[in-house]
Amino acid sequence: MDTSKSFLGRGWGFPPEFNRATKAVNMLEDEADIKSSLEILLSTRLGERVMVPDYGCNLDELLFKPLTLTLKTYVIDLIKTAILYYEPRIDLNKIAIDPTDELEGVLLINLDYTVRATNSRKNMVYPFYKAEGNEL
Template identity: 80%
Template sequence: MNTEKSFLGRGWSFPPEFQKETGAVKMLEDEADIKSSLEILLATRPGERIMLPEYGCNLEELLFKPMNLTLKTYVIDLIKTSILYHEPRIDVNKIDIDAADELNGVLMINIDYTIRTTNSRKNMVFPFYKEEGNEL
């Protein structure tokens, strides 16, 4: 078992998985851990985590709002603020919102960021949408 510590971070994969061979929890390290952390941050509503009630980005409240420049600016500010407070390993360079598929209720949020420790630039596309509940 590799117990070497990653200097960018190491955490459980989400959703949690266990390896069949060893029974150990599947772990993510470095850039994969940061990307997973961003996905979890953007998909979490404030108040969902009992021990961290401020954690999250409240994108769900904006689901049925009309898409205009004001809303796009608000979403960008909401994401930047959430990352500033809850993901200290990165600096956000730019956030773009692509509303090309807005008639189907899809926003593509493109986050361009720099990892502070390694000074490497990365980007992530977060698809924000609401699926119908017909496959329950």
């Protein structure tokens, strides 16, 4: 496969890694690049990117809010809006929040999407929680 002509996109992996043998940056392509872009989009705060201040979801500000239906609906709306504006390679089919670990403060956000160029369906689970810092 010719990696220079990837039609779904090609970009740096995050966090950036370098290959010592080739002295090049490790790159992601196609669906892996889309998944990585979604993870970065969902974990970025608004204003964190200086040149694109509206990029991100700002989910961090919701960490210690009461976990109500209103909050879940707001999270879904934030994610839909961010993907609509900043990930044009996919069509979002469904967002669902898994309530299994709700009492532990864990939201598992299930994204079901279709890659526009290939018309292939994919899904991704984004775990949203605050990790404890007791293993330092």
